[in-house]
Amino acid sequence: MLKELNSPFLYLICGGIIAFVAVVCVIFLVRAYRAGIAVGMDRAKLKRAITSSITFSILPSVGILLGVIALSGSLGTPWPWLRLSVIGALHYETQVAEAAAEQVGIGGLSASSMTPKAFATIALLMSICIMWGMVLSLFFNKRYTKQLNRQSGRGSGSRNFADSAMSAMFIGLVSAYIGNYIGGTVRGRGMTPLIVCLVSACVMAIFTWLSEKKHMEVLESFSIAGSMLIGMLAAVLL
Numbered sequence: 102m103l104k105e106l107n108s109p110f111l112y113l114i115c116g117g118i119i120a121f122v123a124v125v126c127v128i129f130l131v132r133a134y135r136a137g138i139a140v141g142m143d144r145a146k147l148k149r150a151i152t153s154s155i156t157f158s159i160l161p162s163v164g165i166l167l168g169v170i171a172l173s174g175s176l177g178t179p180w181p182w183l184r185l186s187v188i189g190a191l192h193y194e195t196q197v198a199e200a201a202a203e204q205v206g207i208g209g210l211s212a213s214s215m216t217p218k219a220f221a222t223i224a225l226l227m228s229i230c231i232m233w234g235m236v237l238s239l240f241f242n243k244r245y246t247k248q249l250n251r252q253s254g255r256g257s258g259s260r261n262f263a264d265s266a267m268s269a270m271f272i273g274l275v276s277a278y279i280g281n282y283i284g285g286t287v288r289g290r291g292m293t294p295l296i297v298c299l300v301s302a303c304v305m306a307i308f309t310w311l312s313e314k315k316h317m318e319v320l321e322s323f324s325i326a327g328s329m330l331i332g333m334l335a336a337v338l339l
Contacts (some may be wrong), residue, residue, distance in 0.1 A: 106177025
C-alpha cells in the first residue's frame with residue numbers, strides 16, 4: 102500500500118498542484134513589488150523585505166518538514182507534501198489524520214494496517230474539514246473585514262469575540278490533548294507523551310519569555326520548530 106501511495110502518478114498530481122500554487126505566489130510577489138514601486142516605495146527597502154521574509158521562513162518551515170516526514174511513513178510522501186504545502190496546518194493535519202484512522206478501525210496511522218479505503222477516508226476528511234475557510238471567505242470576508250476595521254478604530258485595548266473564541270478554542274484543544282496523555286498514563290500506556298508535552302511546553306515558554314521580556318523578537322518565528330525538535334529529541338531519549 103505504501104508503494105502505491107508513493108507512486109509516480111500521485112507525485113504528478115500533487116506536484117502539479119503545488120507547482121500551480123507556487124506560480125501564483127510568484128505572480129503575487131511580482132505584482133506586489135511593482136505596486137510598491139508605483140506608490141514610491143524605496144527599492145532597497147522592498148528588497149530587504151523580500152530577503153528578510155525568505156530568511157525568517159526557512160527555520161519555521163522545519164516544523165512543516167517534520168510533519169511531512171512523520172505522516173509520510175503511513176500516508177506516503179506526495180499527499181502530506183501537498184496538504185502541508187498548500188493550505189494545511191501541522192497541528193490540524195496530524196490530528197485529523199489520527200482521528201480518521203481510528204474511526205476507520207486501523208488503530209492509528211500505520212503503514213502496515215493502511216488500506217485503500219482507509220487512505221481515501223483519511224484524505225477526504227483532511228480536505229473537507231479545512232476547506233471551509235476559503236468557502237466562507239467568499240461570502241463573509243467583506244463583512245468580516247468591515248468588522249475588523251471598526252474594531253481597530255476603537256483602540257488597541259479592545260478585544261472582540263473572535264479573539265476570545267480563538268483563545269478558548271486553543272485552550273480546549275490543548276486541554277483535550279493533555280487529558281488524553283494523562284489518561285494514557287493512568288491506564289499504563291507510559292508517561293512518554295505526557296513528558297514530551299511538558300518538555301515542549303517549557304521550551305515554548307522559554308522562547309516566549311526571550312522574545313517578550315528580553316526583546317529577542319526574532320525567536321518568535323522559531324518557537325514552534327524549536328519546541329517540536331526538542332520535544333522529539335526528548336521522545337527519542339525517553
